[in-house]
Amino acid sequence: MSKFIANVANVPELLKLQDADGFYLAGSDLAWQLLGSHEEGLLSASEYAKFFAYLRAKTKKPLFADGQSGFGNPLNTYFTTKEFEYYGADIILINDQKYPSKTAQPRPDDFYSFAGRLKSALDAHHKSDSQIWAKLDGFTEYGADGLQKRLALAEKLGAAGALLNAVPATATKRLSTKLPLGILNPDNADNYQKFDYQFK
Numbered sequence: 169m170s171k172f173i174a175n176v177a178n179v180p181e182l183l184k185l186q187d188a189d190g191f192y193l194a195g196s197d198l199a200w201q202l203l204g205s206h207e208e209g210l211l212s213a214s215e216y217a218k219f220f221a222y223l224r225a226k227t228k229k230p231l232f233a234d235g236q237s238g239f240g241n242p243l244n245t246y247f248t249t250k251e252f253e254y255y256g257a258d259i260i261l262i263n264d265q266k267y268p269s270k271t272a273q274p275r276p277d278d279f280y281s282f283a284g285r286l287k288s289a290l291d292a293h294h295k296s297d298s299q300i301w302a303k304l305d306g307f308t309e310y311g312a313d314g315l316q317k318r319l320a321l322a323e324k325l326g327a328a329g330a331l332l333n334a335v336p337a338t339a340t341k342r343l344s345t346k347l348p349l350g351i352l353n354p355d356n357a358d359n360y361q362k363f364d365y366q367f368k
Contacts, residue, residue, distance in 0.1 A: 170363055170364060170365065170366050171189035171190065171364065171365050171366070172187070172188050172189050172190075172366050172368065173188065173189060173190045173191065173192050173230075173232060173350065173365050173366065173367045173368070174188035174190075174191050174192070174368065175191075175192050175193075175194055175197060175367060175368060176191050176192070176193060176197075176223065177193065177194075177197040177198055177200070177201045178201060178222075179222055179223060179226050182223055182226055182227060183226065188229070189229065189230070190229050190230035190231065190232065190258075190365075191223065191227065191229060191230070191231050191232065192231075192232040192234070192367055193216075193219070193220055193223060193231070193232070193233065193234060194208070194234050194271070195208030195211060195216060195234040195236050195269065195271070196208045196271040196272075198211060198216060198219055198234075199211050202215075202219070206271060206272055207268075207270065207272075208234070208236055208268070208269055208270075208271060209236075209267070209268020209269055209270065210268075212239070213239040213244070213247075213248040213251055213252075214251065216233075216234070217233075217251050217252055217254075217255045218255070220233055220252070220255050220256070220257065221255045221256065224255060224256035224257075230258040230259060231256065231257055231258050231259070232257075232258070232259045232260075232261060232301075232331075232367075233252045233255075233257035233259070233260045233261065234261055234303075235248055235249065235252060235260045235261050235262045235263075235289065236262075236263055236265070236267075236268070236269040237262070237263055237264075237265045237266060237267040237268070237269045237277065237285065238262055238267065238285040238288065238289065239267065240267050241267075241285075242284045242285050242287070242288035243288070245262065245285040245286075245288040245289050245292075246288040246289070246291065246292040247292070248289075249288070249289045249292035249293050249298075249300070250292050250293075252298075253292075253293060253294065253297050253298050257298055258298055258299065259298065259299045259300075259301055259328070259329070260289060260293065260298055260299070260300055260301070261301050261302075261303040261331055262285055262286050262289045262300060262301070262302060262303065263302075263303040263304070263305050264276055264277055264282040264302065264303070264304055264305060264306055264318055265277055265305050265306065266281075269305075271305075274305040274306050274308075274309075274333075275306075275309075276305065276306030276309045276310055276314075279317070279318070279321070282318065282321075283321055283325070286300070286302055286321070286322060286325055286327065287325055290325055290326050290327065299328035299329065300326075300327050300328060301322075301327055301328060301329040301330055301331055301350075302318065302319070302321075302322035302327050302329075302330045302331070303330070303331045303333060304318055304319065304330060304331070304332050304333065304335070305333045305334075307332070307333070307334060307335045307336075307339065308334070311339075312339040312342060315332070315335065315339060315343070316342070316343060316344065319343060319345050319347070320345070322347065323345055323346060323347050327347065328347070328348070329347050329348040329349065329350065329364075329365075330345070330347050330348075330349055330350070331349075331350040331351075331352055331365070331367065332349060332350065332351050332352070332363075333352045333353055334352070334353040334354075335351070335354070336354075337354065340363075348364040348365065349363050349364055349365070350363055350364065350365030350366070350367055351363040351365070351366060351367065352367040
């Protein structure tokens with residue numbers, strides 16, 4: 169049975185959605201709340217982490233943190249992972265975009281640059297404290313073959329799961345992986361039911 173992960177941007181939303189199995193604070197949602205812009209690249213990792221701590225204090229349910237594109241290079245990604253763990257993230261998402269991330273207009277990064285940042289996050293985290301998931305945002309650019317290649321990379325490096333963003337049902341049917349998968353912004357509501365985690 170799929171788990172429902174609620175997108176929340178503040179404590180009142182979290183308290184209102186107590187039927188959720190977990191929560192996700194998207195960087196773009198936090199940027200909108202704090203800055204009036206959906207450009208998550210305007211936030212620093214520390215700004216995000218400190219706000220995230222308010223949510224952590226209000227729930228014991230799993231919290232997904234938006235590690236974006238690691239807030240820079242692999243070294244930045246390493247220390248971002250450490251900081252997010254410190255503030256209580258259960259699952260840290262590292263996306264495959266160029267820095268700074270742009271939710272409205274994703275710009276997929278080079279395959280090897282993404283691999284380097286994901287590996288840095290995995291090297292930084294403590295398995296007893298958190299999980300590292302890949303967030304794959306660039307389907308419209310790299311298509312089904314590119315999606316499968318990045319999913320296989322995440323699995324090979326040791327990621328614990330993957331969140332697929334705006335991937336159509338026709339493509340998800342062909343995926344081959346042992347990783348638990350989440351879906352965000354599917355092309356139709358029925359597509360939600362085929363995944364381990366539904367982000368809404």
